[in-house]
Amino acid sequence: MSKLEQAQALYNTFTEQFQSLVLSTADDHGTPNGSYAPFVQDEGKNFYIFVSGLSAHTQNLSINPKVSVLFIEDEAQAEQPFARRRLSFDCTATVMERETEEWEAIAEQFTTKFGEIIDIFRSLPDFRLVKLTPQQGRFVIGFGAAYQVTGDNLQHLHGNQ
Numbered sequence: 001m002s003k004l005e006q007a008q009a010l011y012n013t014f015t016e017q018f019q020s021l022v023l024s025t026a027d028d029h030g031t032p033n034g035s036y037a038p039f040v041q042d043e044g045k046n047f048y049i050f051v052s053g054l055s056a057h058t059q060n061l062s063i064n065p066k067v068s069v070l071f072i073e074d075e076a077q078a079e080q081p082f083a084r085r086r087l088s089f090d091c092t093a094t095v096m097e098r099e100t101e102e103w104e105a106i107a108e109q110f111t112t113k114f115g116e117i118i119d120i121f122r123s124l125p126d127f128r129l130v131k132l133t134p135q136q137g138r139f140v141i142g143f144g145a146a147y148q149v150t151g152d153n154l155q156h157l158h159g160n161q
Contacts, residue, residue, distance in 0.1 A: 051128060098129075
């Protein structure tokens with residue numbers, strides 16, 4: 001198996017080990033904000049977060065829909081802290097309209113993954129489902145092993161850059 005094939009196999013299941021993702025957002029002045037949110041993912045590699053409208057990252061996303069998403073290997077699992085495996089995506093955020101068929105289906109995925117707490121969030125008017133649509137990505141699996149994520153539904157790695 002080639003290095004690219006090995007990287008592709010790692011990429012195909014990398015996000016499955018995570019329950020939350022790291023968010024980088026910016027306000028209308030460009031001030032950055034780092035945060036995190038639990039997520040679910042669909043077959044098209046879109047991520048969904050269920051977040052309070054009172055949080056800084058949700059307010060930022062309503063002003064500036066550009067967001068960076070990061071999944072990073074746990075430090076305790078990493079062989080080398082300078083070369084932690086990580087996957088990042090540049091995404092566009094869209095607040096989903098409540099009580100639509102799509103909203104209900106995604107909310108149900110959250111209930112399945114995270115349990116009863118989602119029923120509470122569903123009842124709170126300030127909570128929003130936000131769809132994060134990746135435009136491009138980068139998967140790093142070690143020193144000198146960085147791959148661009150491309151293709152339909154961001155299914156393919158290419159190049160070692």
